[in-house]
Amino acid sequence: MTLVAEIPHDVARRGRFAVVLEPWTYLSPALVIIATVLVVPLVIGISYSLRKFSAFRSEYVGLGQYRTMLGDEVLHGALFNTLWWTAGSLFFQFFLGLGLALLLNRPFHGRKLVQGLVFLPWAVPTFLTGLTWTWLFNPVIGPLPHVFYAIGLQAEPVTILADPATAMWGPIIANVWFGIPFFAITLLAARKSIPAELYEAAAIDGASAWQQFTKVTLPFLAPTIAITVMLRTVWIATFADLIFVMTAGGPAGSTNTIATYIYVSAFRALDKGYASAVAVLLLVLLIIYALIVIQIRRTLMKDS
């Protein structure tokens, strides 16, 4: 079988230097764009976190902003909400997406059409999603409160977005609606790449459908699951659009996540320095999380 070429070969008397350079030539546009548009501002943003901004000037305060963060009650609430928001969205998206992927893996009438339809939510602009779901939750113009009331989930048909205790579920449900296709597509693709013989062998060996799922499907899907979950978690955690449109962080800060909090701090309160510090916190948390997941995935890949 063909070995992976260590170095590509249309050498044509260019010498080793040009050969080593080749992959980088292909990568350069991407890397340059990312470096200038993302990395540089990021570094600047981090530098902002060491300053305090007010009306027309800024002063260097070292770690002052970070100290303020420690005492910021609203921030603590936002951290908690972020966890709630991320975990809740992810949990339902993932499992429903997985279920959908497995469903679409089976042949049935009209599957192509169904596949096209169930992936539509991903194409809908997110703030539109937020708006529409706000409508759906509103008892005057949407059906859901009445449905909830009818099945006993609510004492009376009101919008769940108005009650601090239930408000978070609004954006979560909207986010789940939006995110199912992402998992469904990637998991379906991964599921399809598992050779059929493995299932046949398992069936002959006496495995039930559940055992086939746990012993064949899950191990094979594990690396894909790791990476999609990680990506989606990060996207969700930094996702402010949906919440902003549906509840603007309220009521009473019950849906305020770090992302919305940063937005508010930066653009309402005009203290860019503080917003940047909070953002740095978020960044650090996410990087740690990402590295952990990557490590897990590497161990998974080694075993497979």
Added chain:
Amino acid sequence: MVGRTPLQRLLGNIGLYGAVFLYVAFALLPIYWTVKISVTPENLLYSEGIRLWPSRVTFANYASVLKATDFPRFFLNSLIVSLSTALIVTVVASLAGYALSRFRFRGKAWVSLVLLLTQTFPLVMVIPPIFRIMSQLGLTDNLYGLIVIYTAFNIAFATFLMQSFFDGVPKDLEEAAMIDGCTRVMALRRIILPLTLPGMGATVAFVFTAAWSELLFALMLINSDDQKTFSVGLLTFIGKFAVDWGQMMAASVMALIPVCIFFMFLQRYLVTGLTAGAVKG
């Protein structure tokens, strides 16, 4: 599968189609609702709020959106931005994805890691610095600035997608082409790219939808009405005075159409393309 009784088979099918129905209904409900509101006459909006379909259907909302608002302009702006972003990103990501798929070189793991980590940058954190840089470059309040930013944010995932698609094309083919007389670039152009066309189409669709729906940056960077994308335009519908929901929903439906069609056709390639590359990342 052999070994199931007719009853089991029947129950299995009921379960299958039942689940499918639920998923489809769930997926379509908000979209359906948006369409419903868009064809509801204004005076019936609140009184018939929870009906499944209004008693009287009107297309007046669509007409007024098209004629009396800036919406067509917003739509065009969004189209320009999203299409440009999608095309640029796909080209850049194809090159990068190809490099990651075909070459083994030192630093490869680092590149993948960096690309992955750029996804963790909170948009909000980079907005103030980007705003400052953009205004110094004169890129605020126009579409070019948006294109630049959207491109940067989408490159990582698009590269990941393209790498998967390239992984699905056997390396033999390039080698055969290079022996037949191609340079690597020629082999890429004449042999490999035609085979990854579905994958590229899927990437274009993916980036297009991402750019189409972006709100925050557009909100931050654009002020003049004639440069607004439709996402910002829609939000200002709310800001103004009494919200005209019917018009808003009509505008939304029209904005949804290209994306939904685009996506519906190309998601199939996403699945088949990713399968071929066996989504190993």
Added chain:
Amino acid sequence: MASVTLRNVSKVFGPVNVLSGIDLTIEDGEFVVLVGPSGCGKSTLLRTIAGLEEATGGEIRIGDRKVNDVAPRDRDIAMVFQSYALYPHMDVANNMGFSLALRKEKPETIGKRINEVSGKLGLGALLARLPKQLSGGQRQRVAMGRAIVRDPKVFLFDEPLSNLDAKLRAQMRTEIKALHQSLKTTSIYVTHDQIEAMTMANRIVVMHDGLVQQVGPPLELYDYPANIFVAGFIGSPTMNFIEGMVTLKDGAGVRLADGTIIGITAGLHVTEGQVVTIGMRPEHLHLADAGIAGEVMVVEPLGMNTQITLTVMGDRLTLMAMDRPKIAPCDPVKLAIESSNVHVFNKLTGQRIG
């Protein structure tokens, strides 16, 4: 057409020496087969000659020209891949004509050449088909057609028959050999199948662990293997090996563990008591009244001969009888062999002594 010369070619992948000090001269018009087990480096060597891998050290010449730094496209070679590597989106005619189109040949020239070659390979009716519409054997022929159309200096084959069923493989072997006889292009062919090597090669290069074990015409390798590896690799069923000690008392011989003495050729470079490994081809062993004692394990009648597996001193021995002896499993038998047919190898180095 040209010769191919390799001088001290080596290839290193990280900590692994995939190829070490390869010295080889392939004459103009020769059909050379590189053969060896998986991982021996034969494919790497082929790909290095093709320019798909870069040699870490040494010199590669095609004709008189040093090609170490020359791109594959400029080496004037053609390659047939194990997976055929046909361009899926082009039909057969375009696949075959691709290289000529790249060279900007006139369409009439290209068309003529394609017709010529497809005629030779029986592909005329398939010219408009796509690769996915062809059977395995047809694809293989298109791959060869693509290579032939180019009229290169050297043909390279990378296990082209591995993906075919046994019958088709035998058929294609003959066809490839006939093609070589008519085209007379220098050919380097890689395979792990020693039967392909034996039947097709002018010379065989046996490789193991990145080193050349032996080079020579098929029969020379068969009759005079240079070491135990080559002896065990070439020939099917495999040569039998037994250890013993040299005894020179009553003429040259080797004493086996059970005391039996096997006569060997006289005048070999051995010393009394030296531990050696002797090799005996299955067809040279015959049932006799005196000799090595063994018990029949399995009798496999092949029609024109009979393959008998025996247990001898705890090991297995294979015997190929040209007739149909009336024996059954568990029968005790004795085996004898002509001393001139006994190969003697140094046990420690594996090298041939005689």
